[in-house]
Amino acid sequence: MNSLKKTILENTQINEEQMERFLSIQKKKGIPLRDVLIEEGAVTRDVLADLFSGRVYLPFLSLEKFKFDSEIVNLFPESIARLYQAIPLLKNGDNLIIATSEPLNIFVLDDLAVFCRSNIVFVFSPENEINQAIARLYQAGIKDSDNQIDSAAILQERQEPIEKLVDIVLAHALNRGASDIHIEPEFDCLRIRYRVDGVLQDVLKAPKINQDSILARLKTISDFDITENRIPQDGKFKVKSGDREIEFRVSSLPTTFGQKFVLHVLDRHILYEGLEGLGYSEGNAAILKSAALKPSGLILFSGPVGSGKTTTLYSLLNQLNTVAKDIVTIEDFTEYQIPGITQVLGRSNAGAVLRQDPDVVMIDQIRDAETADIVVKAAVSGKLVLAALQSEDAVSGISRLIEMGVEPFLIASSLILLCSQRLARKLCLKCRKPAQIPEDFPEKTVFGSKAKFYISQGCEHCNYSGFSGRIALSETVLIDGDIRDILIDRGSVDEIREYAVKRLRFKTLRDDAYLKAGQGLISLDEAIRITTEE
Ligand SMILES: [Zn+2]
Structure with missing residues (x-):
């Protein structure tokens, strides 16, 4: 028994x-x-x-x-x-x-x-x-592989262990705080990795012989066509984790050794924690919220892929979401679903969306001249537009728009706020220890006497990584009359940046990173790594 x-x-x-x-x-x-x-x-x-x-x-x-x-x-x-x-x-x-x-x-x-x-x-x-x-x-x-054939043969005998294995992987991934689960067929195994705090970690190599049944199980729970192996599919399913319902968005892609699956964890919970919950300093959160309450204009978010822009945009939208406002999002895929917000797929629909007279429009990525043009014109004509694009820092967002053919005077008359964001790995609070700032640290003087630094060695709780969770680093530039004048005079982005630093006492991403390092939330190394251009 x-x-x-x-x-x-x-x-x-x-x-x-x-x-x-x-x-x-x-x-x-x-x-x-x-x-x-x-x-x-x-x-x-x-x-x-x-x-x-x-x-x-x-x-x-x-x-x-x-x-x-x-x-x-x-x-x-x-x-x-x-x-x-x-x-x-x-x-x-x-x-x-x-x-x-x-x-x-x-x-x-x-x-x-x-x-x-x-x-x-x-x-x-x-x-x-x-x-x-x-x-x-x-x-x-x-070695792992020494044992795999044996366990495989036994796994094969029963269907149930496969279902259990998939359940275990999902529960384990959530436990570890993973944002994605990658299930990748390789030559001799099915490799399972989690993305935790932005970094992929190896978790398990399942025997090749179980690949088909594990993938079949994933297809079943994701509502895929189980007989289809040659075209990419996407779907979703929900699991209960404690008292929360967590959604997984699933996509599959045919590869040489079989279909690769990526399961993306959608934890809507984060949206209700507000900007401060994401790591925004009080100052930046207040600037962003007051800009988002303006009836019209463009709020431009910049940052690389995976910098958490979409989550921040949704967090803002969630705060604006009242019956009095018609809010529409335009995305390549819907990251979060929020009741009361119309979500449209495909940027090619942007023009049609605007003809329906929304109050607030969110576009998750400006990639081409056509979208840039639509976005700026909507902002000029009385809509509040929140848009994201890829650029290094907040001020460079302007040069991206100009590169995409938007006239500087249109930018001057529509833009109200520039924002840039990165995600830094938070120190594990269970194993962090006080650390000294190096004597020869060149920017030592930027830290006040109250700054306290920490490092983490890693422990059980953080899976020996020293990190647990992530925190947003941000910079914001409110567009004022002087910046508008620089734009209209076709001044350079460097001029704008210089003005922002000197006159507006603009706090850069690096400043925000140092602030968080001095609060012991992230390590000094992480602060430098995240804010150093490659
Ligand atoms: Zn730890």
Whole structure:
């Protein structure tokens, strides 16, 4: 009997008959047994946690002096060991003994243990010891791939582990704060990576033999045509994470070794945290909000791809969203869906949108002369337009428009605010430690006496990266009469920048980055890295 079922039957009031019923609900709903038990009120979360905490029913084992057998350790690839915080220890007859520090993962491991064709017995070991053992053992030359064929053959026997594997990957990605999940067929495996804080991280290499069933499962939940393998598809699905409903936007692309999937996490929650929640300083947030309350004009956002412009634009729109205003967005794809806002796909529809007389228009990317022309003319003719384009800094947004053929006098009469943004990785608050600013730091004097610097070494909580979450760095330039005059006189962008720095005491992205470094939110290195032009 599976050890999970056995543990529950032996240690709770649940009888065989009830268990059968719970197992059939589990099959039908495709959710973990623990969730069924909790949903059905059979046990409380606390009882479950207790049951598998190791204190009561799991024997405790310290790994410090344990002599590992590499052949047994090899039964789990490193990725699985890390993912589930678990290491196989020894075989005792038909039993495989596994140490884990995350008792609730037992539910998962129990299924994956089918890999190993054994009865599973769990022992509890402290998290730091598990991690040390994983680092030591796998660095000693045990390779992931050594185990994959075997586990593959077993995975293949049952459909259910595939569904579970996909669920686990989704839950794990959300737990790690991933923004995207990349599922990429390679020559000899199906590679799974997460994008966390803007950086792709390797998570798992699933056996090639399971590729088709994993991709088929993804197609099913994303509502794709399951028989179609040759053309790109896109779709979406939702999962529950705690009390939040999280949407995944899914796209597939045929590649040499099979279809590549990218799952983008849409967490609308962030929009309700406002600009300050994204990391905007009070000053910049206030400037942006007051500009957004103007009845007409152009607010221009610049920044590279992945700098979070769209999220900021939506956060602003969300604040403007009242019945008294007709708001329309024009995008290549809808990143967020907000009730009360009309969302139109395709920039070619921009002209048609404007004929419908909206109050506020958001365009997620100005890429061509035609769109630039429409945007500026709409702003001149009494609409409030929020638009994004790719340029290095706020002031360079003007040169981009001029390059796209917009007359400087039109820019002068429409533009009300320039804004630029970057995303910096926040220091992990669990492991950050005070640090000294280097003696020879050239810009040392910009920091006040209150500045406190930190660095992070990495810990469990941040997956040993030292970072957790991201924060927006921003710069804003309010367009005043003098800047308009420079534009009308066909002055250069450098003149505008010089004026902004000298007269408006304009705070640059670098200033904002230093401010956040001095508050201990980001490291000094990150502040410099993000604001240094390549
Ligand atoms: Zn940390």
